[in-house]
Amino acid sequence: MKVTVDGRTIEVPTGTSAIDAVFAAGLDVPYFCSQPYLSPIGACRMCLVEAGSPRKGPDGTLILDEKTGQPKIFWFPKPQASCTLMASEGMVIVSQSASVKKAQAGMMEFTLINHPLDCPTCDKGGACELQDRAYEYGYGDSRFEFDRRHADKHYNLSENVVLDQERCIHCKRCVRYFEEVPGEEVLDFIERGSYTFIDSAEEGLPSNFSGNITDICPVGALLDNVSRFRGRNWEYDHTATVCTACSVGCSITVDARNGQLERIQGRENYQVNQTWLCDGGRFGHTWLRHERITTPMIREGGTRAGAWVPATWDEAIRLIRGKLGEISSKNIGLYSHADITLEEGLALERFAAQLGTDSVDHAPRYSSASTLVPPTLLEVSQADFVLVLGADVHEEAPVLALRLEEMLKGGLLPARYEHGTAIADLRMPERVVRQRHKLVVFSSKSNLLHGKAGLAAEISGASALHDLLAGSAAFADIFKSLEAAQKPIVILGAEVACLGRAVLQEAETLVQKYNAKLLVLPAASNSSGLSHLQLVPRGKGSSLQAMQVGAALVSRLEQVPADFAGFLMVHDTHLTEAATRADVFLPAVSSYEKRGTFINLEGRALTLRGAAIDAGESVDLMGVIGALGDALNLKPEIRGVRSAQREFQKRLNIDLSSLPDEGQIINWSGTSSAATFSAATSSVHSSVTTMWKPNMLRGKNVVPQQARELFVGGDD
Amino acid sequence: MLYFTDKQTQLADIFSRYPHTEQGRRSALMPLLREVQNALGHVPEENIAEIAALIGSTATEVKSVMSFYSTYHTTPTGKWHLQVCATLSCAIAGSDELWDYLVDELGIGAGEVTPDGLFSIQKVECLGSCGTAPMIQVSDVGFSECITRRKMRTQLEQLRAGANYLPDTVVPVFIQDGQQLNALEQKIGGKYSELEPLKF
Ligand code: SF4
Ligand code: FES
Ligand code: FES
Numbered sequence: 014m015k016v017t018v019d020g021r022t023i024e025v026p027t028g029t030s031a032i033d034a035v036f037a038a039g040l041d042v043p044y045f046c047s048q049p050y051l052s053p054i055g056a057c058r059m060c061l062v063e064a065g066s067p068r069k070g071p072d073g074t075l076i077l078d079e080k081t082g083q084p085k086i087f088w089f090p091k092p093q094a095s096c097t098l099m100a101s102e103g104m105v106i107v108s109q110s111a112s113v114k115k116a117q118a119g120m121m122e123f124t125l126i127n128h129p130l131d132c133p134t135c136d137k138g139g140a141c142e143l144q145d146r147a148y149e150y151g152y153g154d155s156r157f158e159f160d161r162r163h164a165d166k167h168y169n170l171s172e173n174v175v176l177d178q179e180r181c182i183h184c185k186r187c188v189r190y191f192e193e194v195p196g197e198e199v200l201d202f203i204e205r206g207s208y209t210f211i212d213s214a215e216e217g218l219p220s221n222f223s224g225n226i227t228d229i230c231p232v233g234a235l236l237d238n239v240s241r242f243r244g245r246n247w248e249y250d251h252t253a254t255v256c257t258a259c260s261v262g263c264s265i266t267v268d269a270r271n272g273q274l275e276r277i278q279g280r281e282n283y284q285v286n287q288t289w290l291c292d293g294g295r296f297g298h299t300w301l302r303h304e305r306i307t308t309p310m311i312r313e314g315g316t317r318a319g320a321w322v323p324a325t326w327d328e329a330i331r332l333i334r335g336k337l338g339e340i341s342s343k344n345i346g347l348y349s350h351a352d353i354t355l356e357e358g359l360a361l362e363r364f365a366a367q368l369g370t371d372s373v374d375h376a377p378r379y380s381s382a383s384t385l386v387p388p389t390l391l392e393v394s395q396a397d398f399v400l401v402l403g404a405d406v407h408e409e410a411p412v413l414a415l416r417l418e419e420m421l422k423g424g425l426l427p428a429r430y431e432h433g434t435a436i437a438d439l440r441m442p443e444r445v446v447r448q449r450h451k452l453v454v455f456s457s458k459s460n461l462l463h464g465k466a467g468l469a470a471e472i473s474g475a476s477a478l479h480d481l482l483a484g485s486a487a488f489a490d491i492f493k494s495l496e497a498a499q500k501p502i503v504i505l506g507a508e509v510a511c512l513g514r515a516v517l518q519e520a521e522t523l524v525q526k527y528n529a530k531l532l533v534l535p536a537a538s539n540s541s542g543l544s545h546l547q548l549v550p551r552g553k554g555s556s557l558q559a560m561q562v563g564a565a566l567v568s569r570l571e572q573v574p575a576d577f578a579g580f581l582m583v584h585d586t587h588l589t590e591a592a593t594r595a596d597v598f599l600p601a602v603s604s605y606e607k608r609g610t611f612i613n614l615e616g617r618a619l620t621l622r623g624a625a626i627d628a629g630e631s632v633d634l635m636g637v638i639g640a641l642g643d644a645l646n647l648k649p650e651i652r653g654v655r656s657a658q659r660e661f662q663k664r665l666n667i668d669l670s671s672l673p674d675e676g677q678i679i680n681w682s683g684t685s686s687a688a689t690f691s692a693a694t695s696s697v698h699s700s701v702t703t704m705w706k707p708n709m710l711r712g713k714n715v716v717p718q719q720a721r722e723l724f725v726g727g728d729d
Numbered sequence: 730m731l732y733f734t735d736k737q738t739q740l741a742d743i744f745s746r747y748p749h750t751e752q753g754r755r756s757a758l759m760p761l762l763r764e765v766q767n768a769l770g771h772v773p774e775e776n777i778a779e780i781a782a783l784i785g786s787t788a789t790e791v792k793s794v795m796s797f798y799s800t801y802h803t804t805p806t807g808k809w810h811l812q813v814c815a816t817l818s819c820a821i822a823g824s825d826e827l828w829d830y831l832v833d834e835l836g837i838g839a840g841e842v843t844p845d846g847l848f849s850i851q852k853v854e855c856l857g858s859c860g861t862a863p864m865i866q867v868s869d870v871g872f873s874e875c876i877t878r879r880k881m882r883t884q885l886e887q888l889r890a891g892a893n894y895l896p897d898t899v900v901p902v903f904i905q906d907g908q909q910l911n912a913l914e915q916k917i918g919g920k921y922s923e924l925e926p927l928k929f
Contacts, residue, residue, distance in 0.1 A: 197787075198786060198787045198789060198790050199789055200789060201790055201792070201793035202793055203792060205796070205797045212789070212792075213789050214777070214787070214788035214792045
């Protein structure tokens with residue numbers, strides 16, 4: 014379809030809105046209410062353009078202009094909102110004329126009538142759409158002289174989201190977001206006309222995804238309470254990285270100021286999180302800065318009863334050398350949390366091999382992993398039948414719940430252009446009827462997904478799976494749906510996945526029978542990647558629960574077995590319970606400070622980049638392995654991200670150092686790492702996975718309270 | 730107190746007017762609100778939640794719809810709910826003074842009820858009787874028009890004395906068989922079927 018925008022004729026696909034046509038032509042139009050991934054509604058009237066199109070006469074041919082002999086353009090009598098105007102063949106759009114500018118400036122004047130002039134104290138300042146657009150498109154002056162509307166400026170919608178009712182320009186992005194994305198109508202306009210304000214009647218904005226409205230609000234009305242008043246936008250160091258709180262791997266921007274992590278915002282990844290984050294990932298970072306330890310520590314007097322004293326790395330290594338010298342290297346255990354990068358995992362695997370120890374483990378982890386190719390997140394949103402067994406998706410992989418919501422809405426994805434995701438995709442309507450019959454949920458405890466499904470019951474996922482396989486008559490409807498579905502998906506959660514190989518086998522049989530795809534929610538963020546590395550215990554007593562070794566390195570795990578009496582090196586950010594029993598404390602960097610690769614639940618490799626956070630002497634797992642190597646006079650095979658990536662180039666034939674921004678699905682089959690490693694023992698870790706790590710939970714409760722005391726309740 | 734628990738037939742009747750789908754159920758919002766308000770004079774919080782649950786939505790949504798219309802109340806109203814038009818024609822003709830008079834005379838503000846439970850007051854936008862400004866609407870019964878201080882005082886006295894309210898104009902409400910009726914079920918104008926073409 015050909016459209017002419019200010020004299021430039023461009024080719025756009027049918028269904029393109031006029032606003033996207035203007036952007037596709039490389040020009041700009043100001044807008045407030047449109048937002049990629051949301052329905053266009055034409056509420057703000059800021060995106061005015063002039064438009065006209067050729068028309069056909071009764072004889073079916075284009076009406077021609079008598080003078081020029083060209084098709085005659087029939088102009089709309091007034092400027093049109095380009096976001097709700099569908100571009101049509103031969104349409105002519107004028108976005109840069111003086112009259113368009115005047116219309117836009119006039120609209121801007123209206124929008125600013127009630128908007129307070131408190132940009133100098135507004136957190137959005139410097140990153141505010143209204144500020145930018147007023148500067149670019151406004152008159153810089155107003156003819157309205159009456160008083161501005163006054164309303165509540167510190168209205169806590171929830172612990173994490175604060176609303177300044179005066180700043181709201183009624184674009185309705187936040188209201189539409191809740192209905193369209195998580196499908197929870199917890200926010201709406203109250204009153205009407207110039208009295209309209211945003212409010213919720215539901216106590217504390219009960220949604221797992223409330224923080225996203227702080228990203229999309231075009232003004233400073235909805236603000237992240239956790240980072241409120243902690244920095245101006247131009248002071249932050251922005252780092253584009255990936256969230257490792259769960260296995261979805263949402264793209265985030267980590268903002269640090271003066272070496273301290275202050276804010277996390279969503280970043281676009283069309284394939285993974287679109288632009289959305291869950292509240293845990295967004296607000297849960299504050300645990301990091303409280304009581305963090307960033308230097309190595311050793312015990313006073315060299316006994317475990319001694320108090321911790323800060324030490325240098327050299328002192329720590331000397332101590333380790335002394336202790337490990339007495340122990341056979343086979344008798345050293347290496348244990349890590351399962352959120353390490355692929356590179357760290359490889360270093361761990363190689364180092365364990367060098368030591369010749371069987372005692373290597375990562376947690377949380379299931380005893381067995383499936384080798385079937387999982388569906389991608391986009392496939393989930395486009396599935397026509399989804400069966401969820403034993404999962405609490407909102408806890409185990411929150412943003413996956415948004416893809417399921419998208420699936421219920423029919424799986425329509427916004428168009429993509431060279432200028433990005435469609436700003437206004439007119440195929441996306443408001444209030445889509447949810448096709449609930451496409452979702453069936455069985456898990457022993459009722460969770461948020463139960464309320465969304467056409468069929469849901471509180472029965473254990475494993476017994477449901479068993480009965481499904483046995484062809485139980487009670488499930489006749491489900492069999493019919495599975496058979497009829499073209500793209501069915503089965504999702505297994507922790508409740509089932511922790512039961513081990515036999516149950517996983519049942520699930521695999523079930524999906525193969527119906528030609529479905531199987532998505533097993535990983536136990537931790539990088540479980541999917543780490544399952545292809547030899548990081549599971551092999552000998553008796555070598556697992557994390559047994560830990561029958563003379564010395565152990567424990568990286569960011571909360572606990573060690575009560576009867577462990579050997580030499581304990583704890584690598585962590587905080588003094589955890591495990592650390593209180595340690596002989597040496599080695600400071601760890603968090604995932605926000607790491608460089609490396611992380612494999613999410615769909616098998617997509619995503620790149621982690623280190624944010625500008627002051628972590629003192631802290632090192633990642635490779636650093637600790639280097640130190641152990643030093644102490645043992647052993648040169649670790651993998652000493653850095655670069656050497657690890659070289660090894661992966663060999664194993665997977667993929668260059669992890671230059672992944673595309675959206676990541677890349679790794680095809681393990683046919684590579685030397687195709688096999689997944691199962692533990693010899695079928696011991697499993699807890700069936701409860703939650704993205705709220707213990708210290709995140711602590712941070713969640715502590716910080717906004719403090720923030721309020723410091724900044725809102727005080728003399729702000 | 731839940732309102733609809735013992736009114737299942739009535740409830741079924743209201744829902745039967747809309748499609749039997751998830752969206753259709755939501756359409757019953759307005760009549761349900763009206764039902765509660767007619768009975769109680771306002772819609773209390775717990776009934777907002779009740780209606781939200783009935784139509785499968787949230788209290789936020791229900792409140793949003795309610796607050797859009799000035800005719801739904803979240804606070805109790807008196808037996809006679811006086812709605813003072815404050816839009817342009819009435820404002821020019823003295824609706825501000827009328828409002829102040831009512832506030833002084835009744836000793837209440839917006840959202841309050843006189844201790845005897847008789848009166849409550851509210852400012853509303855144009856009621857479509859601009860030619861007879863200033864005017865008020867009394868409950869759902871009718872309009873008092875071309876109000877002067879004396880007229881207002883007399884009317885309040887009569888209502889206090891227990892007299893029935895006599896509107897200048899009755900609010901037009903229903904159309905039945907093409908015939909519009911007012912709140913007193915009197916005919917307004919003719920029937921469509923009785924209309925004849927004009928003869929010149
Ligand atoms: S609070 Fe922000 S996002 Fe919501 S309507 Fe107002 S300006 Fe728009
Ligand atoms: S009217 Fe708001 S972007 Fe078009
Ligand atoms: S202005 Fe009062 S009735 Fe129209």
